[in-house]
Amino acid sequence: MGDVQHFAGPPDWLWYILFYFFLAGLSGGSYVLATLLRLRDAPGDEPMARIGYYIAFPPMLIAPLLLTLDLGQPMRFWHMLVNTTPGHLGVNFKYWTPMSVGIWALTVFAAITTVSFAAALVRDGKLRIPLVVRLDGRVLNVAGSLFGLFVAGYTGVLLSVSNQPVWSDTFALGGLFLASGLAGSAALMLLLARYRPEARPSAPMLSVSERLYSLLELALIVVFAVTLIVAGTQEIVFGLPWSLLWVVVLAGLVPGLYGLATERLSAGPAVAVRYSVVLPLLVLAGVLALRAAIIFSVQV
Amino acid sequence: MPHITPGQAYGFFTDTSVCIGCKACEVACKQWNQLEGHAPSFLDGFDNTGRLDAETWRHVQFHDNVPDEAVTPGNGAAWLMMSDVCKHCKQASCMEVCPTNAIIRTEFDSVFIQPDVCNGCRNCIAACPYDVIGASETTGIAQKCTLCYDRLQNDMTPACAKACPTESIQFGPVSELRQTAAKRLEILRGQGVTQARLYGHDERVYGGLNAFFLLMDEPERYGLPDERNAVLPSRNNAGGYLTAAVTAVLGVLGGLVALRRRKEKVEGPADG
Numbered sequence: 156m157g158d159v160q161h162f163a164g165p166p167d168w169l170w171y172i173l174f175y176f177f178l179a180g181l182s183g184g185s186y187v188l189a190t191l192l193r194l195r196d197a198p199g200d201e202p203m204a205r206i207g208y209y210i211a212f213p214p215m216l217i218a219p220l221l222l223t224l225d226l227g228q229p230m231r232f233w234h235m236l237v238n239t240t241p242g243h244l245g246v247n248f249k250y251w252t253p254m255s256v257g258i259w260a261l262t263v264f265a266a267i268t269t270v271s272f273a274a275a276l277v278r279d280g281k282l283r284i285p286l287v288v289r290l291d292g293r294v295l296n297v298a299g300s301l302f303g304l305f306v307a308g309y310t311g312v313l314l315s316v317s318n319q320p321v322w323s324d325t326f327a328l329g330g331l332f333l334a335s336g337l338a339g340s341a342a343l344m345l346l347l348a349r350y351r352p353e354a355r356p357s358a359p360m361l362s363v364s365e366r367l368y369s370l371l372e373l374a375l376i377v378v379f380a381v382t383l384i385v386a387g388t389q390e391i392v393f394g395l396p397w398s399l400l401w402v403v404v405l406a407g408l409v410p411g412l413y414g415l416a417t418e419r420l421s422a423g424p425a426v427a428v429r430y431s432v433v434l435p436l437l438v439l440a441g442v443l444a445l446r447a448a449i450i451f452s453v454q455v
Numbered sequence: 456m457p458h459i460t461p462g463q464a465y466g467f468f469t470d471t472s473v474c475i476g477c478k479a480c481e482v483a484c485k486q487w488n489q490l491e492g493h494a495p496s497f498l499d500g501f502d503n504t505g506r507l508d509a510e511t512w513r514h515v516q517f518h519d520n521v522p523d524e525a526v527t528p529g530n531g532a533a534w535l536m537m538s539d540v541c542k543h544c545k546q547a548s549c550m551e552v553c554p555t556n557a558i559i560r561t562e563f564d565s566v567f568i569q570p571d572v573c574n575g576c577r578n579c580i581a582a583c584p585y586d587v588i589g590a591s592e593t594t595g596i597a598q599k600c601t602l603c604y605d606r607l608q609n610d611m612t613p614a615c616a617k618a619c620p621t622e623s624i625q626f627g628p629v630s631e632l633r634q635t636a637a638k639r640l641e642i643l644r645g646q647g648v649t650q651a652r653l654y655g656h657d658e659r660v661y662g663g664l665n666a667f668f669l670l671m672d673e674p675e676r677y678g679l680p681d682e683r684n685a686v687l688p689s690r691n692n693a694g695g696y697l698t699a700a701v702t703a704v705l706g707v708l709g710g711l712v713a714l715r716r717r718k719e720k721v722e723g724p725a726d727g
Contacts, residue, residue: 160675160684164506164586166577191710227575227595234555234574247556251689254578255554304703312695316688317581318548326694330702337706360713367709371702378698422716 158387163318165454171225176310176446178214178221179261180336181343181439183307185210186268188340188364190296190303192357203357205275206347210340211303212272215265222261236262253313260305267299308333314449321453324386327379328449334375335442338368338411342438349432359422362414365438369411376404392452400448407441410434459610464564465602466543466665467616467624468632470639471677472651474536474623476501476515481538483618484513487603491593500534507539508589512600513615514539518676537668537677538615538624541566541587541600542655545662548688549579549588549597557597564629564665565602573597582688584680602666629665636669643669660685 189207192200223232235258238247249255274291276282311328322328341361348354348361383389393401459465481504485492490510495503500517507514518535543565550558550566557573560566568579568588573596580588580597588599603613611617616626625632636656643651654674655664659682674681 160680161584162586162678162680163582163584164508164580164589166581167590168577168581187706188710191707191714195714225576227577227590227597228573231555231572231574234557234572235576238556239572240556240559240569243556247554249554249556251692252552252554252578253692253695254552254576258554300707304706305699308699308703309696312692312699314581315691315695316552317578317691318584318686318688319581322581323688323691326691326698329695329699333699333702333706337709360716363713363716364710367713368706371705371709375698375702420712420716422713 159320159324161318161320161323161388163320165319166317167454168225168450169454171221173443173446173450175218175221175225176332176450177443178218179310180307180332180442180446181340182211182214182218182268183264183303183305183333184336184338184340185344186264186271186303187300187307187337188344188361189271190300192360193296194293199356200360201278202351202354203344203348203361205279206344206351206354207340208268208271208275210343210347211268211299215261215268218261219265222258253309253316257306257309257313260302260309264299264302264306267295267302270295271299304333307336319453320386320388321383321392321449324388325379325382327375327382331372331375331379332446334368334372335445338365338372338408339439339442341365341368342410342435346432346435363420363422366411366415366418366420369408369438370415373408373412392448397448397452400444403444404441404448407438407444410438459563459607461562464629464665465607465627466565466629466632466667467540467602467613467626468636468667468669469538469540470623470625470636470669471535471537471671472639472643472648472669473621474515474538475621476517476534476536477620478504478515479618479620480513480615480624481511481515483614484600485511487606487614488512488601507541507585507587507599509591509594509598510589512540512598516677518672535671535676537670538619539585539587539677540615540666541602542585542661542667543600543602543665544660545658545665546687547661548582548584552578552582552688554578561602561604561607563602563604563607565604565607567601567604568597568599570594570596570598584685586678600666629663632667636667639669654679661687 185207189204192204223229238245270287270290273287277284277288308329311332314322315328317323341364345361348358492510497503502517504511504514516537516539547566555572555574557569575595577590588597591598612626616624633656636653640653650671652670654670655667
């Protein structure tokens with residue numbers, strides 16, 4: 156195994172980007188889970204579906220702000236979308252550059268989450284805009300889920316499409332961030348279900364999905380580690396002090412993996428942890444720690 | 456030198472075998488491009504600059520290459536010095552990933568960051584395999600060597616090449632520089648300098664570098680990736696997206712499985 160050479164300098168993507176990646180994962184994952192619940196067409200699942208659509212919206216308000224603030228010239232954020240090169244005015248879209256594709260996906264997804272959020276408010280009797288309910292049909296929800304999956308996962312691909320150590324040494328980051336985002340979303344929806352009793356019948360579904368997503372995330376962490384060992388860059392991200400963050404990442408997988416080991420795919424009601432506050436927060440801490448370890452270890 | 460003609464590829468041939476580490480190139484670059492630079496820091500050897508960044512577009516590297524044991528005649532090793540600069544790659548990683556199209560190829564075939572278009576996302580910094588680009592603390596945008604674009608437009612040689620007292624930095628049409636480099640390598644090899652080699656003179660590294668080098672050691676000693684490692688960031692697109700797509704499919708399937716279990720649970724009592 157020959158070590159891969161890296162001479163690229165760090166881009167100094169730190170706190171803003173960490174929280175953007177975190178929010179993108181939760182927003183995309185929540186929208187997907189909400190849509191799966193709604194597509195099942197069971198009235199009992201609709202309250203939990205609406206929790207998902209509620210969760211998906213605020214990150215899409217905050218995320219563009221974080222991305223803008225991280226720019227060296229924030230007022231030029233729109234240059235991502237419009238080519239301002241003299242004589243070449245037009246739309247900027249480079250399909251081979253995840254940052255370019257991602258900014259468009261983010262724009263579309265933000266619009267869709269806004270509609271679904273408003274529609275959830277209307278359906279809950281908190282708002283009166285009947286039009287958004289008509290817009291918020293299955294087609295929009297499915298399209299939103301596709302964009303949600305993309306937004307939750309492309310952030311990892313964006314890192315990989317570079318010449319940075321660790322990031323460019325693996326193909327697993329896109330999948331890893333997506334799986335982690337889905338697990339975190341299930342945990343967050345379960346957490347918020349505490350405050351909406353009518354959503355609780357859907358809690359078993361989310362509990363089972365969180366177990367599966369935790370397993371998927373663990374498998375991708377293994378793939379991630381193996382690819383780095385092949386490249387010879389594993390020490391950068393798994394050495395001290397970053398190994399402490401990996402402890403948090405693995406701790407965040409424990410609720411799901413423990414549920415899988417003890418209850419497998421049973422959706423029975425006997426799981427006390429399902430309505431815990433601490434365990435979903437632990438899962439969410441793991442989602443954040445995963446991104447922090449990967450972003451900071453390469454750049455700090 | 457003949458007139459500098461738009462439409463022709465221009466660049467640098469940096470012959471490290473005659474670099475004396477005087478840093479005239481660094482000073483000339485800063486002076487012409489009005490770069491403030493940083494406070495000097497005394498690093499390894501005679502390096503008081505550190506690295507290329509937004510304030511340093513030319514940087515003289517110093518590498519201690521003095522062996523412990525005696526050397527054979529004609530192969531005496533000493534300090535390795537190299538005036539580093541943007542390579543103006545034919546296939547430029549920075550240009551590939553720039554989402555704003557701020558990075559363009561000029562009429563002189565150089566890679567140029569448009570200061571009024573760049574919004575400082577720093578994606579180019581993550582991509583540049585030579586650590587050439589830096590984010591300016593004052594302007595907020597990405598900056599690097601422009602090949603003295605303004606001087607070229609006015610038929611003037613770039614400041615660094617103009618100032619170099621030993622002709623270690625040579626400027627001209629890339630096709631001519633390649634011939635010069637080939638002759639120089641032949642002379643050195645003829646003198647028994649077996650460690651001399653060219654880097655970036657042909658298409659094996661990023662399709663060819665418009666700023667290429669004659670080195671006195673392995674490329675990695677100078678912070679230059681070898682041919683196997685000189686690869687564009689887009690190489691990771693397919694693998695990255697494919698893994699994400701497979702995960703997305705498994706994620707949806709996982710959700711459906713979970714829903715199925717929920718359905719069984721809901722339907723269970725009704726069946727019973």
